[in-house]
Amino acid sequence: MLTDGGAADVTGSPTEKAILSWGLKIGMDFNDVRSKSSVLHVFPFNSEKKRGGVAxxxxTGVHIHWKGAAELVLSSCKSWLxxxxxxxxxxxxxxxxxKKSIEDMAKSSLRCVAFAYCQCDIEKIPKEDIADWKLPEEDLTLLGIVGIKDPCRPGVRSAVQLCKNAGVKVRMVTGDNIETAKAIALECGILDANGVISEPFVIEGKAFREMSEIARGEIADKITVMGRxxxxxxxxxxxxxxxxGHVVAVTGDGTNDAPALHEADIGLAMGMSGTEVAKESSDIIILDDDFTSVVKVVRWGRSVYANIQKFIQFQLTVNVAALVINVIAAVSSGDVPLNAVELLWVNLIMDTLGALALATxxxxxxxxxxxxxxxxEPLVTNIMWRNLFVQAIYQIAILLIFNFSGKKILRLQNESPDNAEKMKNTFIFNTFVFCQIFNEFNARKPEERNVFKGVTKNHLFMGIVCVTTVFQILIVEFLGKFFKIVRLNWSLWLVSVAIGVVSWPLAxxxxxxxxxxxxxxxYFKPCWKSSRRDEEEGRQG
Structure with missing residues (x-):
């Protein structure tokens, strides 16, 4: 199609655009050919037959033209031009x-496409129901074979390597010739030049589909490239x-890819070249059709999962410490150091501000x-349990010591009993909150020792920590009547902050x-299973 400026506007699939662009370069006049001919019937490209045809x-009469996978079209040819x-x-x-030319081009990572035709008597063309006409596809005359280069996009090789480092195995499943598939896989880093490049690591689709379900299951882990x-x-x-038991992600763009996209745990459809059916069957749409974006999906998916774990560790630490402190205090003395209003403020820090800080x-x-x-695998890992117990035990031990001996340690004997009790409980509340504020930094990096790495780049996290600290100061100094607490002097403030800071070296x-x-x-599963078994035996008895 010629645009207003005179330049040709090539449309179609990437393969068709490449062939048409090549035709223009060698001087073909498509408009002239179209003006002298008419299309009777079209057989769209079929992924099963790997070819498409047109009558x-x-x-000069009726010609049936075929275009498709070079070795398959060649097998139907009885002559050549x-x-x-x-x-x-x-x-x-x-x-x-x-065949040798096709193999050589395929080994150079060229996609091989053959063109062939045959003549057809006009009498053989159905007058009615031409849409159901099956085009002749045997006794063809070979017109030519072209090799199309589909170069890897910049960054694909490094993206594949990132996936490998992350424990994600990248597999190539393509309709291309097996030699072309191997060459492209080597170019992208999916296959290792020093590794094994033979079955079952590299296999043709036909061989795979003809296997039994058991046999397919045995080699599925090993398959890296599947051609044709x-x-x-x-x-x-x-x-x-x-x-x-694998978690499987699939990329696809065609309507025929919809079943695999739907079946996969994560379906990734191409936003630019993908069909609407593929997009509807997928979970995620890659807008730029770039494999490097798939790596971003993995990266952000892991980030969301890790942030959920951080928040759970932080939340459990707070809840375990608060629960144990109040229960022990209530059982032993009949009074609790953390009242209902204080716990509501603590929950606001944890559930809202804490979640927002760690989720970002x-x-x-x-x-x-x-x-x-x-x-x-459990959401709460052993590393999280370790971090949780270290911080919770520290907070419980310190705050219970102050709950039972706080008046003496804080030198409040000269105060009235009621005021001394209020000052002690206020100090416990203030110290508990500062322990959570400092532990919020620890929750950022459950597995790393340096919890401050990159903290200043997360402006929202720093802002939330500052806002929480300011609100805590305002509550203790100005909202004592509402929270049933009293003001603290500067020395008690310093002690509260110091106890909170200890959580950093402790972590x-x-x-x-x-x-x-x-x-x-x-470790608890055997006990749970045995109890269930006893219940079932009891019912049967």
């Missing part, structure tokens, strides 16, 4: 020459991997060095404590 009528325009029979030697595959092969691979932590490079989290030292690989919850 064209012109002054020479440079002088004469049709020559396709002998064994000539066929092998073409159909959309159903992609679906079979997804199902085999899911049966083995940006992704870090360290996230892409972790191994993936399995389907059945640093606590991370030297080794944790078992087996999840903590797993």
């Amino acid at each position: 064209v009528q012109s002054d 020479s440079l002088d325009g004469s049709v020559q029979p396709m002998g064994a030697q000539k066929r092998n020459e073409y 595959s159909s959309p159903n092969d992609k679906l079979l691979l997804v199902q085999a991997l899911k049966r083995k 932590e940006p992704p870090t490079d360290n996230l892409m060095k972790r191994q993936p989290v399995g389907r059945r 640093y030292l606590g991370k030297f404590i080794p944790v078992p690989v087996r999840p903590l919850q797993a």
Whole structure:
């Protein structure tokens, strides 16, 4: 199509655009050809047959033209068109020459497309129901074979390497020739040049689909590249991997990819080249059709998961400490150091401000060095339990000491009993809040010793910590009547802050404590199973 400026505007799929652009460069006049011919019937490209066809009528008669996978179109050819325009029979030697050319181009990561045609008697064309006409696809004459380069986008190789470092195995499932697929996979870093490049690591779709379900399950883990595959092969691979317990993400853009996108745990459709059916079947749409964006998806997904874990660790620490302190105090003395209004303020810090502060932590490079989290792995890890117990035990021990001996330690004997009790409880409340404020920094990095790395870049986190501190000062100094507390002198303020600061070196030292690989919850499973068994036996008895 010519634009107003005279330049050709090439439209269609990437493969069609490449072929048409090549045709324009060698001087083909498409408008002239179209004016002298008419299209009778079109057979759209079929992912199963790997070819598409069209029936064209012109002054010289009706011709059926085919375009598709080079080796498959070649197998249907019985003759070839020479440079002088004469049709020559396709002998064994000539066929092998073409096969060798296809293999050479494929090894150079070129996508091979062949063109062929055959003549058709006009009498054989159905007068009615031409839409159901099956175009002749045998006894073709080969017109030519082209190699199309589909270069890797910048950054794809490094993105694949990032996925490998993150424990994510990248597999290529393509309709291209197996040699082309291998060459592209080597170019992208999906295959290692020093590794094994043969079955079952590299396999054709036909061989995979003809296997039994058990056999597919046995080799699914090993498959890295699948060539000449159909959309159903992609679906079979997804199902085999899911049966083995893997979390599977699939990218796709065609309507035929919809079943695999829907079946996968995470379906990623291409926003620019993807069909509406593919987008509707997917969970995420990649707007720029770039594989590097898939890495961003993994990165942000892990960040969200890690931020949830940070908040849970922080929240559990607060709740465990507050619960134990109040229960022990209530049982032993009949009074609690943290009243209902104070606990509401603490919950506001934890549930709202704390969640907001920790949920806004940006992704870090360290996230892409972790191994993936399995389907059945607990949300609260052993590392989180260790950090939780270290901080909770410290807070419980310190605050209970002040609850029972605070008047003596804080030298409040000269105060009236009622005022001394209020000052002690105010000090416990203030110290408890500052322990949480400083522990919020520890929650940022559950596995790293340096909890301050990048903290100043998270302006929202710093802002929330500052706002919480200011509100705590206002509550203690000016809202004592509402919270049933009293003002503290500067020395008690310093002691409260100092006790809170101790949580930093304590968290640093606590991370030297080794944790078992087996999840903590797993130790309680035998007890839970035995109790369930006893209940069932009791019902049967």
